[in-house]
Amino acid sequence: MSRPVPASARKRAEELRRQINYHNYRYHVLDAPEVSDAEYDRMMRELEDLEAKYPALVTPDSPTQRVGAPPLEQFASVVHRTPMLSLGNAFDEGELRAFDGRVKRQLGLPAEERIDYMAELKVDGLAVSLTYENGVFTRGATRGDGFTGEDVTLNLRTIRAIPLRLLVESPPPLLEVRGEVYLDKREFARINQEREAAGEPPFANPRNAAAGSVRQLDSSITARRRLDMICYGIGAAEGVEFDYHHEILEYLEQAGFKASPHSKLCRGIEEAAAYCREWQERHRELTYGTDGVVVKVDSLALQRELGHVSRSPRWAIAYKFPPEEEVTVVKDIIVSVGRTGALTPVAVMEPVVVSGSTVQHATLHNEDEVARKDVRIGDTVVVRKAGDVIPEVVSVITSKRTGRERKFEMPTRCPVCGAEAIRPEGEAVRRCTGIACPAQLLGRIEHFFSRGALNADGIGPALIAQLVAKKLVRDPADLFFLTKEQLLGLERMADKSAQNVLDSLESAKHPTLARLIYALGIRHVGEHVAEVLADRFGSLERLAGASEEELAETPEVGPTIAASIAAFFRQEQTRELLEKLRRAGVSPVVPAAAGAAEGPLAGKTVVFTGALSMPRAQAEQIVKSQGGRAASSVSKRTDYVVAGEKPGSKYERARELGVTILTEDEFRRLAGIEG
Ligand code: IVH
Numbered sequence: 001m002s003r004p005v006p007a008s009a010r011k012r013a014e015e016l017r018r019q020i021n022y023h024n025y026r027y028h029v030l031d032a033p034e035v036s037d038a039e040y041d042r043m044m045r046e047l048e049d050l051e052a053k054y055p056a057l058v059t060p061d062s063p064t065q066r067v068g069a070p071p072l073e074q075f076a077s078v079v080h081r082t083p084m085l086s087l088g089n090a091f092d093e094g095e096l097r098a099f100d101g102r103v104k105r106q107l108g109l110p111a112e113e114r115i116d117y118m119a120e121l122k123v124d125g126l127a128v129s130l131t132y133e134n135g136v137f138t139r140g141a142t143r144g145d146g147f148t149g150e151d152v153t154l155n156l157r158t159i160r161a162i163p164l165r166l167l168v169e170s171p172p173p174l175l176e177v178r179g180e181v182y183l184d185k186r187e188f189a190r191i192n193q194e195r196e197a198a199g200e201p202p203f204a205n206p207r208n209a210a211a212g213s214v215r216q217l218d219s220s221i222t223a224r225r226r227l228d229m230i231c232y233g234i235g236a237a238e239g240v241e242f243d244y245h246h247e248i249l250e251y252l253e254q255a256g257f258k259a260s261p262h263s264k265l266c267r268g269i270e271e272a273a274a275y276c277r278e279w280q281e282r283h284r285e286l287t288y289g290t291d292g293v294v295v296k297v298d299s300l301a302l303q304r305e306l307g308h309v310s311r312s313p314r315w316a317i318a319y320k321f322p323p324e325e326e327v328t329v330v331k332d333i334i335v336s337v338g339r340t341g342a343l344t345p346v347a348v349m350e351p352v353v354v355s356g357s358t359v360q361h362a363t364l365h366n367e368d369e370v371a372r373k374d375v376r377i378g379d380t381v382v383v384r385k386a387g388d389v390i391p392e393v394v395s396v397i398t399s400k401r402t403g404r405e406r407k408f409e410m411p412t413r414c415p416v417c418g419a420e421a422i423r424p425e426g427e428a429v430r431r432c433t434g435i436a437c438p439a440q441l442l443g444r445i446e447h448f449f450s451r452g453a454l455n456a457d458g459i460g461p462a463l464i465a466q467l468v469a470k471k472l473v474r475d476p477a478d479l480f481f482l483t484k485e486q487l488l489g490l491e492r493m494a495d496k497s498a499q500n501v502l503d504s505l506e507s508a509k510h511p512t513l514a515r516l517i518y519a520l521g522i523r524h525v526g527e528h529v530a531e532v533l534a535d536r537f538g539s540l541e542r543l544a545g546a547s548e549e550e551l552a553e554t555p556e557v558g559p560t561i562a563a564s565i566a567a568f569f570r571q572e573q574t575r576e577l578l579e580k581l582r583r584a585g586v587s588p589v590v591p592a593a594a595g596a597a598e599g600p601l602a603g604k605t606v607v608f609t610g611a612l613s614m615p616r617a618q619a620e621q622i623v624k625s626q627g628g629r630a631a632s633s634v635s636k637r638t639d640y641v642v643a644g645e646k647p648g649s650k651y652e653r654a655r656e657l658g659v660t661i662l663t664e665d666e667f668r669r670l671a672g673i674e675g
Helices: 007-029 037-053 093-107 185-197 206-214 219-224 245-254 269-285 300-306 367-373 438-448 461-469 476-481 484-488 495-507 513-519 527-537 540-545 548-553 559-570 572-584 616-625 649-657 664-671
Strands: 077-079 116-123 126-133 136-142 148-150 174-182 228-238 264-267 290-297 316-320 325-337 343-354 357-363 380-386 390-396 605-609 629-631 640-643 660-663
Touching: 007 037, 077 616, 077 629, 093 269, 093 290, 093 300, 093 316, 116 228, 116 245, 116 269, 126 206, 136 148, 148 616, 174 206, 185 206, 206 219, 228 245, 264 269, 269 290, 290 300, 325 438, 343 367, 343 380, 357 380, 367 390, 438 461, 438 476, 476 572, 484 495, 495 616, 513 527, 513 540, 527 540, 540 559, 540 572, 548 559, 559 572, 605 616, 605 649, 616 629, 616 664, 640 649, 640 664, 649 660, 660 664
Parallel strands: 357 390, 605 629, 605 640, 640 660
Antiparallel strands: 077 148, 116 264, 116 290, 126 136, 126 174, 174 228, 290 316, 325 343, 325 380, 343 357, 380 390
């Protein structure tokens, strides 16, 4: 038992907290401090001393709780109460006006009507959702896939621009605040200098640095990076109501956040377009990175009427600033080999900063492109980031040629395995023919476990390269048979990291069917086509057995894709791979996304208790993929409680309330997990 707290101490602690919170707000949100740093530190120390003396005084929202939490082993997953959507893009004013046209058509309004829009800067950082319960910051999560994110509460607590308690008179029972965590350009430069001095690789851009800092298992590292946050909206809310988006921003500002600075209420799309033009010119003046303007219908009633398509609201659009172009010199042209064996020429350049990140490599796509642009080694070139991500060479500044430039020739052998590289008639791409080419294997395995595929955290290029080099794996399925001893034999692999790899592989075993199809890396089968195929065929067996004609009849699957799929499943190697995956216990959750709306768990709330044979995050993922919701506590509204070994008090509670209790096996059957 901790010692009783005298009333005077309690009062003093409350007073200090109130003052410290106020000064935090002045300093971090308003940039207008009222007291010196020394005075602030004194208050903080006094509070720390009080809390050390009377631990019962420590509350989760105390300013002292912003730092010093012990490192976590991994993040728990959090299901967002309302999903975090993404936005459609407009790349020019024409597309912005087309958006306005669609809005009016859907609302049945005449074309000459003027809609009120809020225009806000699109901050380039990491999207997070903050949950406030009765005004207290209780949970912070990353966006994740929009439905489930990672619990990064401890790290977000260290960010001074996030109030631990809402500064409003009567706080609502529930409020999810949505915004972007980012790093100032100066702070980004400071962190990179520090990293380089310590011999660590610098972050490529402020967004990566912000994401890396928030997704830190050790929150004291996050605390050392001065992250900031700008809020632009809310998710679920109880006990507060708004009629207009601009009211939400005003409320957030009063509650202690930085709410979309420089935002503007625009009467009609032309005013919004003018705002976009203005900030396209001015955005580099800002101390943080922005990549466009978000234009939103201001009326929430109209927003509701418009709704959303797939994952983007119909009432908002992101106007993207045009990519920046920079000039640099091509030092070399190298050839990289991808997972399909494609040989891609890549320009190696003098490092140059384009749209906020350092660029050294730019794809030249294929040999025809090199010839068409006539890029030579030694050339001065213009580069930009295509779609703002992949750097590419736009053109050569021929006036800068000295005559010492060298022409590039595409090799006819694979630079990795030495096998012949062939360019079939009528195709632009040259491919390595070596079936055992390590570059292809590496790429295939990386793809298999990548985010859009099986999404196994921690199974990255460095680990895969070692496994391939040591001949421990010959295909993606082999990873599931690795033992801890084998992993411990690798470089920089201690017991804990080996266990993490095994856990991560275990939790990757039940992806949706679409993800599994995509993971196989069939040529021409991207994420979207994989979803179409999953919907149409329903199982891997049926897809593998489909004839080329059947495949070609599938909407969006033309003869080229059909031929590629049929050829893939005809191969002996493919059959072996599928068989091995089956033996490893890899099986898709059915019915995949398309069935989720009417799946067995659609609309159901599920609570887990006790030890399951699969990680909790995976079980929650399964519920979600079936259209259900995983909750953490049992109430009358809970539909199922799944009891593992040694179930806890939730089991008792479920019995009291008469909630259906399932064993793990029953749950698996209900969710349609085979095996
Ligand atoms: S509104 C339902 N406003 O951009 C619409 N998003 O592609 C929710 N972002 O993931 C987004 N600044 O993280 C909105 N002022 C702003 C924003 C903003 C940055 C990010 C956001 C979202 C992404 C949309």
